[in-house]
Amino acid sequence: MNQWLLVAFFFIVGLIIPVGAIGVAAILGPKKPNPVKQETYECGLETVGDSWVQFKAQYYIFALVFLIFDVETVFLFPWAVRLGQLGLFAVIEGIVFIAILIAGLVYTWRKGMLEWA
């Protein structure tokens, strides 16, 4: 049997359980909505303005740095699996690759992108 079909089954069952629980709760629970109850919660104050606003750019920069690293480290997995058969030359090549990654980190660091400014 195909492995990924089983993974798909896990996805389906993994969705059925929470959907079922939330569905049962929706049937059993009382439904008495009113405008005050449905207000945005802000410790009793009326909320001012929309919350879908501009946010700190630093979050975006961290996400960008993460993206570079994450994509690059995924390349390391095939290398790590076959490390035993590859011999010393390929190991050195992998280390050069990691060194380039670290150089990228040092560059980001020197540019001050890792500071919470």
Add this chain to the structure above:
Amino acid sequence: MDFLKDPLKLAADWLIGLMTGWGMPEGVATGVAAFLGIFVLIAILMVIDIFLVWLERKVVARFQDRIGPNRLGPFGLIQPFADIIKLLIKEDITPANADKVVYNLAPMLSMMSVLILWAIIPLAPNILGVDLNVAALYIVATGAIGTLSIIMAGWSSNNKFALLGAFRQVAVMVSFEIPMVASLLIPTILSGSMGMNAITRAQYPLPFFILSPLAALIFLIAAIAELGRAPFDMGEAESELISGYNVEYSGMKFGMFYAGELLHAFTFGGFWGILFFGGYGLFGLEKLPALAFLDNVYINMLTLIVKAVIGYWIIMWVKYTMMRIRIDHMLAFNWKFLTPLSFALLIVTALVHALAKDASPWVYGLSMFLSNLVLGWIVVEFLRRYSRAEREKVEGPAKPAMEAAGH
């Protein structure tokens, strides 16, 4: 005796035989049997999850010198069932400004991202969902679904607390994914495979926490940050953001976030056990002739569950001992310390592996352990000098102890 060796296969064969007897094609019958098996596994997980709620409440109470739930049933064991009934009959309040579709989808995805992790966990050599050969990548991929559910919850609630919490949480989660991936690479190098079963088997005779204690430590820290638990719980900092990304959720939807978080912690305790502590193996004890009776499916399952509970307990211990860290300190800790350290560890491990792979397992293990020890010592020494220099910047040069005491 067959039932003792491979109960899952026996049950599946019986079920498939039954369904083909009804005139079902064999392919469909296999599929239905697999679906039912997965359903049973996940149902058992949900029952475990219910007891995790009790365990968490009881353990936090003991840490804080309280008694915890003790009214319903012996030791308050029935308390979590009462909690579930309460969650089921609570009114589900959706804020009027929320984005309804995304708002309702987020708790389901949060729970799903945890449940699908159990597809690759080997409870025993034959009792596992799928023996994927890319299981290490699968862990990272499902983690991304959890991240997605948090940003969905925070954004769709249309609440400033929720949005702030979600941004912080996601920044921490994506940052700590780098050391986590790097520490997942270490067992991959040591075992030569990404499959969980192969990694478990490769830990005989030496489990990987002996070969690479630093990697085990980095994985634990990164896992705690991925879970968003204290000291990395900036996303739901109660004292400033009330409850962070799930502040607008109530009833069973909140329950899904809560139960998902507990099960996630338990699951990562299990992964810690699988990747570094030999999974379902008993550290080679079951291979001894005198203890051969331990080499059976039920003992294997029990071993992994016990290891997962111990891992979960350590995660709880950290949570209730450490204070919350400020977000810039947290991200600096990751990017300026943990990430360089994990890459340095990766280089050292790859080099030692290339040089010592043909030696006997004990020489190989010893050189791995010593290289980890040396790297750890260098890091501690560097940190000591750095923090002394930082302290001298504030306090002036350190005085000898005699002079400071006034002599």
